[in-house]
Amino acid sequence: MSFTQKPGPEYFTQAPEVTAVLDALKNRFGERFEQLVISDTLDKDGRQYVHLVQEGGGVLGVALVGYTYILEKAGIRFMRLAGTSAGAINTTLLAVVREDKAAGLTKSERILQYLCNKPFFDFVDGHPFAKKLIKWVIKTEHFARRIKKGARRVGIALAALLLTDVVSTGLRHHYPVFNGIALVSYILTGMMLLGLALAAGYGSYLISRLKNRGFGINPGKNFTDWIKMIMAENGVQTIEDLERVSGKMPEGLHIRNVETDRSLGDDPTRGLRPDITLITSDIITQNKIEFPKMWNLFRENQQELHPAEFVRASMSIPIFFESHIIRNIPRELPIVQTHWRNHLLMEPEDIPTAVRFVDGGVLSNFPINILYNPEVTIPRLPTLGIELNDATPADNTLNQADNLGLADYLGKLFNTVRYYYDKDFLLKNSLFRKGIGVIDVHAYNWLDFNIPSDKQRELFVLGAQAAGKFLLEDFNWEEYKTARIVVHQAVNTSGKDMRGVSNILTKSKKKK
Numbered sequence: 001m002s003f004t005q006k007p008g009p010e011y012f013t014q015a016p017e018v019t020a021v022l023d024a025l026k027n028r029f030g031e032r033f034e035q036l037v038i039s040d041t042l043d044k045d046g047r048q049y050v051h052l053v054q055e056g057g058g059v060l061g062v063a064l065v066g067y068t069y070i071l072e073k074a075g076i077r078f079m080r081l082a083g084t085s086a087g088a089i090n091t092t093l094l095a096v097v098r099e100d101k102a103a104g105l106t107k108s109e110r111i112l113q114y115l116c117n118k119p120f121f122d123f124v125d126g127h128p129f130a131k132k133l134i135k136w137v138i139k140t141e142h143f144a145r146r147i148k149k150g151a152r153r154v155g156i157a158l159a160a161l162l163l164t165d166v167v168s169t170g171l172r173h174h175y176p177v178f179n180g181i182a183l184v185s186y187i188l189t190g191m192m193l194l195g196l197a198l199a200a201g202y203g204s205y206l207i208s209r210l211k212n213r214g215f216g217i218n219p220g221k222n223f224t225d226w227i228k229m230i231m232a233e234n235g236v237q238t239i240e241d242l243e244r245v246s247g248k249m250p251e252g253l254h255i256r257n258v259e260t261d262r263s264l265g266d267d268p269t270r271g272l273r274p275d276i277t278l279i280t281s282d283i284i285t286q287n288k289i290e291f292p293k294m295w296n297l298f299r300e301n302q303q304e305l306h307p308a309e310f311v312r313a314s315m316s317i318p319i320f321f322e323s324h325i326i327r328n329i330p331r332e333l334p335i336v337q338t339h340w341r342n343h344l345l346m347e348p349e350d351i352p353t354a355v356r357f358v359d360g361g362v363l364s365n366f367p368i369n370i371l372y373n374p375e376v377t378i379p380r381l382p383t384l385g386i387e388l389n390d391a392t393p394a395d396n397t398l399n400q401a402d403n404l405g406l407a408d409y410l411g412k413l414f415n416t417v418r419y420y421y422d423k424d425f426l427l428k429n430s431l432f433r434k435g436i437g438v439i440d441v442h443a444y445n446w447l448d449f450n451i452p453s454d455k456q457r458e459l460f461v462l463g464a465q466a467a468g469k470f471l472l473e474d475f476n477w478e479e480y481k482t483a484r485i486v487v488h489q490a491v492n493t494s495g496k497d498m499r500g501v502s503n504i505l506t507k508s509k510k511k512k
Contacts, residue, residue, distance in 0.1 A: 012112055013112070029471075043251055051082075059447070
């Protein structure tokens with residue numbers, strides 16, 4: 001089935017594998033999930049709240065929707081949200097899109113409605129030639145290998161023609177037959193050189209065009225307009241609107257257990273407030289930027305920026321999409337200078353007049369550190385995360401160091417840089433691994449914006465199954481909470497980081 005046929009949300013949610021996940025959860029936790037305990041923070045309807053961070057991954061983000069669909073169906077809602085790229089898209093939609101209580105639709109189901117009415121290839125809005133090339137490249141297996149093989153063949157053919165030119169030129173005076181061979185060889189050589197010259201010229205034109213368009217093939221305007229449309233339909237037109245809907249307090253918020261952190265005083269919910277954080281990377285100042293928190297770095301008046309720009313900045317996949325540029329920064333204003341000093345420790349003379357954003361995943365593809373509050377002694381809700389694992393089985397072999405091609409080398413070099421922030425945090429705070437669910441998506445191309453709907457459903461199913469496994473097998477709130485308390489106390493008394501304490505807890509648990 002082609003996605004342009006616009007299958008409805010039921011095409012995803014009624015997949016047998018998805019209904020099987022819900023049935024297994026109901027068998028374990030009750031028809032209304034009344035026996036599921038994943039947090040001590042609840043609203044008046046008994047729905048449990050968690051913090052949630054979502055990883056980026058292009059079109060693989062459909063799997064994120066499958067994961068959050070299961071969480072919502074199990075009565076789980078979200079307090080603080082953070083995400084990068086595709087994770088930023090689902091983060092924004094979870095914050096903005098309203099539930100349809102009359103129809104019994106969760107936010108994830110309403111997000112599915114928007115996805116079902118939008119062919120993903122619309123986002124590839126560059127030059128028609130580029131669109132055709134992208135479609136061909138993505139669908140071609142081992143593309144780099146085939147390009148390399150083609151270039152080698154062209155080189156061999158050109159060398160053979162040049163050799164024939166030399167030989168036939170030298171022999172034609174002695175053997176008349178070589179006059180014809182030389183003529184044909186000259187013509188073929190000239191045609192090949194002309195073709196290579198035209199290709200080089202067109203390549204130079206494309207590079208110049210790429211530079212003039214923010215070093216991206218696609219403007220990303222179609223995506224921005226789509227996000228703006230969704231925001232408008234849900235009452236969000238300004239940054240103030242985004243902060244209002246993402247910061248709306250749940251009705252009847254309360255804590256399940258009487259025992260709470262003494263530092264909270266008489267209000268056990270103190271400090272709990274929903275918000276969202278979208279990560280992008282500014283390559284001009286070389287900083288990780290958090291939206292909407294840092295909007296005031298770039299404008300004095302928030303009305304001059306549309307919140308859809310934050311999402312567009314976060315998903316600016318280098319080369320594939322144009323980088324998102326904000327120009328005319330009022331760097332001379334004292335209030336703007338103060339914000340730059342407070343957020344990024346930059347002095348007025350270092351503030352640029354314009355910034356250029358690329359995909360947030362360049363610096364932080366899984367920004368779980370955003371949701372960590374070291375001051376909380378007794379956690380009231382867990383910090384959950386959704387990772388998209390696109391590593392192939394070949395990536396896990398032990399002899400990679402001696403068997404890397406140039407493309408693999410550059411890819412791993414880039415991944416080493418972009419995962420540094422997140423891995424460093426998780427190494428020092430390894431306990432947070434207990435709250436992370438992993439979706440295995442290695443069989444899918446994250447840039448396949450022409451992905452058919454049956455493959456999208458497969459991704460949705462993988463997300464749903466990963467969420468089911470997480471709730472059924474991987475997560476225990478009481479163990480998580482107890483470990484967090486022990487770790488916090490140990491860090492405060494011994495000065496150790498959470499990595500060492502978490503390792504001690506793990507070892508002691510194995511001994512038991």
